Amino acid sequence: MITLEGVTKQFGTVEAVRGVDATIREGEITVLIGPSGCGKSTLLRMINRMIEPSSGRISISGEDVRNTPPELLRRRIGYVIQNVGLFPHYTVFENISVVPRLLGWKRPRIEERVTELLDLMGLERSFAQKKPRELSGGEAQRVGVARALAANPPLLLMDEPFGAVDPQNRARLQTEFDRIQKQLRKTVVFVTHDVEEAIRLADRIAVMRDGRLVGHSSPEDFIRQSAPPFISEFLGADYSLNLLARHRLRDHYRPTRGTARGTGNPTLPETASVKEAVALLVTRQLRELTVHDEAGAVLGTFTLDCIKNLFGGESGGS
Amino acid sequence: MDREPILRWVKTAFLVAVFILLVFNFHWLEQLAPSLFARRGIMIERIPLPVSAWQHIYLVSISSFLSILCAVFLGTIAFFPFARDFKELFVDLSSLGETFPSVAIIALTVPVLGYGFWPTLLALYIYGILPVLRNTITGIENIDPGVMDAASGMGMNTGEVLLKVALPLALPVIIAGIRTSVIINIGAATIGATVGAGGFGVPIISGIRSYDIALVLRGSIPVALLAVAADSLFSNLEAIFEARR
Secondary structure: OEEEEEEEEEEOOEEEEEEEEEEEOOOOEEEEEOOOOOOHHHHHHHHOOOOOOOEEEEEEOOEEHHHOOHHHHHHOEEEEEOOOOOOOOOOHHHHHOHHHHHOOOOHHHHHHHHHHHHHHOOOOHHHHHOOHHHOOHHHHHHHHHHHHHOOOOOEEEEEOOOOOOOHHHHHHHHHHHHHHHHHHOOEEEEEEOOHHHHHHHOOEEEEEEOOEEEEEEOOOHHHHOOOOHHHHHHHOOOHHHHHHHHOEHHHOOEEOOOOOHHHOOOEEEOOOEHHHHHHHHHHHOOOEEEEEOOOOOEEEEEEHHHHHHHHHOOOOOO | OOHHHHHHHHHHHHHHHHHHHHHHOHHHHHHHOOOOOOOOOOOOOOOOHHHHHHHHHHHHHHHHHHHHHHHHHHHHHOOOHHHOOHHHHHHHHHHHHHHOOHHHHHHHHHHHHOOOHHHHHHHHHHHHHHHHHHHHHHHHHOOOHHHHHHHHHOOOOHHHHHHHHHHHHHHHHHHHHHHHHHHHHHHHHHHHHHHOOOOOHHHHHHHHHOOOHHHHHHHHHHHHHHHHHHHHHHHHHHHHHHHHO
16 A cells, blocks of 8 residues: 655646645556646656655555665566666566566576566567567567566556557557456556546546646546546546446346347347447447347346446436 | 678778788888889888887777776766766866867976876877767767666666666767777877877878888878778677667
8 A cells, every 4th residue: 555645746946746645555556647747657756766755755555665765665666667668788588587686586586487477478488588679569568567577566656658559559458457467466556648548447546637636536436426627528528438348248237037038139248348238229229238148148138227326326316 | 690790800800910911011012112112211210110010009008998997987977966067077178188189288298297108198098088988978868768767767776777777778889989089099199209109100200300201101001000990890899789789
């Protein structure tokens, strides 16, 4: 858990970050989002002391970061940046093993760990001997993530890590990262200005504007509790629609007992996203569709009523 | 392995071989073009050419070694946060050394250091610093900021960033600076002959004094060859480290 108390950073006369108070929960992805120049990167970089706050306190698991020398602190925190920053004169193996070597790991342990990480990132083991310039943008970014994970840090700081990759590859990297995170359960602070990326990955979204933290909650809560104008404007009018991509049909249908095969409604598997289901309803001008499981057996029907709770909160209300 | 790098080294080896052959057998060239080398003057060189070559190379090596050491050290110091403000000063000072003619440095230091080796060494040393210092500083400054950010963000301290990342990546640029510095000094070292430091300047200077073209060529041809060979050698080194990045 990371606690920020009144964190402020001044560059000359400019206040980049102004009195941010926040708690970042363990094992979750917290996405820091906001327009460029809102101070999100500065805030991120204060966590591993790449930038020292002008005032305020940052603590990780209750311990003030200032109590640890910056180098030692950073070796325990994974760090991924937009332009990857792979060392061009090192091979992939050497790049990934930078932190383990700084920590004085023995060679066999490092080799084992690098192989493990290449497998995890879906990179071939032969990549270990390649130089960064032989990699594609997506591959380099995967190596960047692997390098950050090398010493198995509990905390990961990511500053627009997929920002320099083309949209298709970015979507793949996001999906992969989501899968890896489900396995590893790291505490992740993730900076982006891309709302869709935030929706895809975030457990919690923290919105920043002019150095202040103006909203911090689960992605759904921004809709449930009507967000202030700036936030709803920033998240966009189609935010709620995009949010539906986070949810699977399996959690949002009305079960039917028995069989109801002959209704003529189109069917979707339970693994499909709610966004797909809504899109299908809209394009076919329908009120309901049938949900089936992997084997093809009918599970129930989906109507717009089924997602009422998603945005209306537990108390209901249409 | 590409054929290109091999060819580069063959070229270097060829230039070095020609230089060595010529230094030990300059009379071959004289026999090849007797009219050009016909002795008109009355001066006869008393110092054999291999000795001049040794003096010249010795002078350039020592002075270049000292300049490189000093320049890389200063350039590296400028990298540390506490010395950022000195960076300009270092470059300005070494530019000043560069604009000051080496003849003037020699003339000014002879009264203190005496004739011969030492004033020439000092002049060449001061002269050789700037190209290396400037390239060390720009070489480090031009490294992808993302790489530097990642290096310190992963927990390297300033020294580790410098030794493991900054210097290795700046090396080709630093070597380019060394190349310029050494070549300038190979030419400038001929001035040393005026204060008795020996080298290829001796036949050149005496040739000029006695209107003896043959004698001038006896000094200037080997100097030119030495400079070309050194240039080729350093450009190969540059290519090696460039390829490593």
